[in-house]
Amino acid sequence: MTFISNLINGISLGSIYAIIALGYTMVYGISKMLNFAHGDVIMVGAYVSYICTTSAGIPPILSVVIAMAVCTVLGILIEGLAYRPLRKASSLAVLITAIGVSYFLQNSALLIWGSNPKTFSSIVPFDSIALFDGKLIITAESIVTVAICIIIMIGLNLFTKNGKMGKAMRAVSEDKDAAQLMGINTNFTISMTFAIGSALAAVAGVLLCSAYPVLIPTTGSMPGIKAFTAAVFGGIGSIPGAMLGGILLGIIEIFGKSYISTALSDAIVFAVLIIVLLLKPTGLLGKKINEKV
Amino acid sequence: MSIASKYKALSKFARTNIKTYGLVIIAFAIMFPLQSAGMLNNSISGQLVPICTYIVLAVSLNLTVGVLGELSLGHAGFMSVGAFSGVVAAAAFQDSVGSDPLRLLLAIIIGGIFAGIAGLLIGIPVLRLRGDYLAIVTLAFGEIIKNIINCLYVGLDSKGLHFSLKDTASLGMTNGRIVLNGPQGAVGISKIATFTAGFILILFTLFIVLNMIYSRTGRAITAIRDNRIAAESVGISITKYKLTAFITSAVLAGMAGALYAMNFSTVAPKKFDFNTSILILVFVVLGGMGNILGSIIATTVLYMLPELLREFADYRMLIYAIVLILVMLATNSTKAKQITENLKLKIKGIFIHKNNNNDGGEVTDNG
Numbered sequence: 001m002t003f004i005s006n007l008i009n010g011i012s013l014g015s016i017y018a019i020i021a022l023g024y025t026m027v028y029g030i031s032k033m034l035n036f037a038h039g040d041v042i043m044v045g046a047y048v049s050y051i052c053t054t055s056a057g058i059p060p061i062l063s064v065v066i067a068m069a070v071c072t073v074l075g076i077l078i079e080g081l082a083y084r085p086l087r088k089a090s091s092l093a094v095l096i097t098a099i100g101v102s103y104f105l106q107n108s109a110l111l112i113w114g115s116n117p118k119t120f121s122s123i124v125p126f127d128s129i130a131l132f133d134g135k136l137i138i139t140a141e142s143i144v145t146v147a148i149c150i151i152i153m154i155g156l157n158l159f160t161k162n163g164k165m166g167k168a169m170r171a172v173s174e175d176k177d178a179a180q181l182m183g184i185n186t187n188f189t190i191s192m193t194f195a196i197g198s199a200l201a202a203v204a205g206v207l208l209c210s211a212y213p214v215l216i217p218t219t220g221s222m223p224g225i226k227a228f229t230a231a232v233f234g235g236i237g238s239i240p241g242a243m244l245g246g247i248l249l250g251i252i253e254i255f256g257k258s259y260i261s262t263a264l265s266d267a268i269v270f271a272v273l274i275i276v277l278l279l280k281p282t283g284l285l286g287k288k289i290n291e292k293v
Numbered sequence: 294m295s296i297a298s299k300y301k302a303l304s305k306f307a308r309t310n311i312k313t314y315g316l317v318i319i320a321f322a323i324m325f326p327l328q329s330a331g332m333l334n335n336s337i338s339g340q341l342v343p344i345c346t347y348i349v350l351a352v353s354l355n356l357t358v359g360v361l362g363e364l365s366l367g368h369a370g371f372m373s374v375g376a377f378s379g380v381v382a383a384a385a386f387q388d389s390v391g392s393d394p395l396r397l398l399l400a401i402i403i404g405g406i407f408a409g410i411a412g413l414l415i416g417i418p419v420l421r422l423r424g425d426y427l428a429i430v431t432l433a434f435g436e437i438i439k440n441i442i443n444c445l446y447v448g449l450d451s452k453g454l455h456f457s458l459k460d461t462a463s464l465g466m467t468n469g470r471i472v473l474n475g476p477q478g479a480v481g482i483s484k485i486a487t488f489t490a491g492f493i494l495i496l497f498t499l500f501i502v503l504n505m506i507y508s509r510t511g512r513a514i515t516a517i518r519d520n521r522i523a524a525e526s527v528g529i530s531i532t533k534y535k536l537t538a539f540i541t542s543a544v545l546a547g548m549a550g551a552l553y554a555m556n557f558s559t560v561a562p563k564k565f566d567f568n569t570s571i572l573i574l575v576f577v578v579l580g581g582m583g584n585i586l587g588s589i590i591a592t593t594v595l596y597m598l599p600e601l602l603r604e605f606a607d608y609r610m611l612i613y614a615i616v617l618i619l620v621m622l623a624t625n626s627t628k629a630k631q632i633t634e635n636l637k638l639k640i641k642g643i644f645i646h647k648n649n650n651n652d653g654g655e656v657t658d659n660g
Contacts, residue, residue: 028425034425034428082618082622085622085625085626085627085628085629086621086622086625086626087627088627089625089626089627090625092358092364092578092582093578093621093624093625095364095578096574096575096578096579096617096621097617097618097621097622097625099571099575099617100614100615100617100618100621101614101618103610103613103614103617104611104614104615104618107610107611107614108611110607110610111607111608111611221567225432225436225567228429229429229432229433232425232426232429236425236426261444263440263443263444264440264441264444266436266437266440267436267437267440267441270433270434270436270437270440271433271437273429273430273433274418274430274433274434277418277422277426277429277430278418278421278422281421281422281423281426282426283426
């Protein structure tokens with residue numbers, strides 16, 4: 001029974017990683033940059049939802065929508081102000097700028113909301129389900145998380161396959177200049193990618209804090225790093241890869257925690273990652289890139 | 294010939310050497326008397342050794358990122374390995390080696406050796422992976438090191454060193470003392486690091502790195518950075534040179550880590566996390582990729598910046614973040630580049646104009 005309950009917890013945690021990893025991977029796919037500020041957008045989303053429910057008394061579901069809206073605007077602003085001027089700069093310059101944005105968000109949150117941990121109350125209004133005479137307890141949060149993750153996965157797949165904007169995104173990530181020649185507004189498309197990624201980050205932030213209810217300005221960093229790892233694990237730039245990587249990472253983390261060592265769980269996750277990358281250097285579902293001279 | 298023209302006639306290597314060593318020696322010559330006369334306030338004199346170690350870290354990371362061209366996000370991992378192996382070594386030699394500087398030297402060397410071994414271990418994936426995949430492996434490595442040292446307990450008694458990954462009780466000691474105490478890290482370190490030791494370590498690092506860059510090895514490494522396949526096709530061994538660069542960088546980082554730890558009475562493993570790696574990377578990128586002098590200046594300025602912003606209290610890290618973003622935008626965006634180009638042309642225009650007026654005078658000077 002503990003095995004099944006661990007598996008469910010793993011999938012649930014992995015679903016959160018997967019939703020965050022989608023943001024990383026979409027942004028990477030379209031602008032070839034590692035958006036290190038993504039983890040902090042999660043934190044902003046969680047804070048907005050927290051403020052909405054506690055101070056303004058807005059119902060939880062509406063607070064998520066507001067958090068998504070705020071993060072969408074934030075994502076577009078970050079892209080437009082900090083990343084767009086550096087479109088032609090070296091990838092390291094963009095990386096450092098992203099780190100600057102990450103510091104900026106963390107320290108703004110510290111100034112606005114203080115360093116005291118906030119206790120986030122779960123937005124899921126249902127009770128946990130007890131099966132097999134209470135031997136197996138499935139929390140409502142994990143069910144909702146997995147369900148939302150599946151919905152997002154299907155929605156994004158349909159969107160990128162069939163939607164006009166989705167097609168434009170794929171075109172821009174394939175070849176920016178050619179896409180521009182075909183009449184695609186690349187700047188707008190990239191902005192939209194950031195918007196979608198940030199909205200997903202807000203959802204992930206709320207789900208993360210519903211499951212692990214401590215909210216501080218650095219809440220987003222470690223899940224951000226783990227999700228980034230998940231995106232690379234699955235093959236960065238690939239949407240199914242991000243999902244697969246995220247869920248596997250969550251399962252490995254929970255299993256490592258319960259069967260090997262609680263203190264060493266992070267080390268186990270990263271060690272598995274290194275081994276997988278050694279065997280498959282471009283991640284599980286990543287494309288093999290042929291080099292030309 | 295005047296000194297200026299003699300300087301110009303020197304090779305690029307010699308000129309870089311003069312500039313880099315010159316700056317470091319002058320800085321030391323100014324700071325050392327001030328420090329020993331006690332004219333520096335506490336916050337600055339406390340920063341001297343950390344600045345030295347971060348300069349060494351930035352210069353060594355520049356070898357990987359700037360010269361070899363591989364993004365490393367786990368440099369603090371090597372620093373951590375060096376710091377804690379150095380601390381354990383210093384504790385082990387506490388009784389047998391009486392002289393402080395000698396014990397410090399031993400700790401730094403042992404820190405370097407252990408970091409070098411870690412560098413070799415992580416260097417093997419370096420040969421298979423590239424770009425962001427390599428970056429994530431170095432990041433993962435840094436996190437693994439942090440996590441393991443977080444669970445590592447080391448004790449010292451009359452029988453020698455005891456290691457455990459569980460807790461202090463399982464060390465099986467009766468009346469020894471704890472050297473590493475899990476998440477609390479190293480406790481009760483004898484503070485033997487000095488500013489002079491930091492200065493010597495910087496000179497040593499510069500000697501190693503500059504001589505490497507301007508040697509056959511360095512040219513091979515830059516060739517690999519610029520075009521791996523072309524370099525391989527003219528017979529450069531990718532494995533050998535990449536590993537050389539990577540391990541050298543790791544050893545130097547480990548040495549810096551050992552010196553850093555010896556400057557404090559306690560050091561926790563979480564000090565050497567992802568943020569520290571990023572901090573060092575910021576120094577390297579802002580100083581200029583492959584530019585050693587740039588790394589030194591950027592480290593000093595950026596390390597002091599939060600100190601200088603102290604009067605802004607709570608806002609200082611926010612200002613730091615904004616400065617970082619603005620500097621990156623100003624130095625890298627296409628628009629900013631255009632503006633600086635135009636400015637340069639205008640300034641040049643003024644000087645050319647003046648030179649034309651002074652033509653007569655210059656001719657007589659030369660004659």
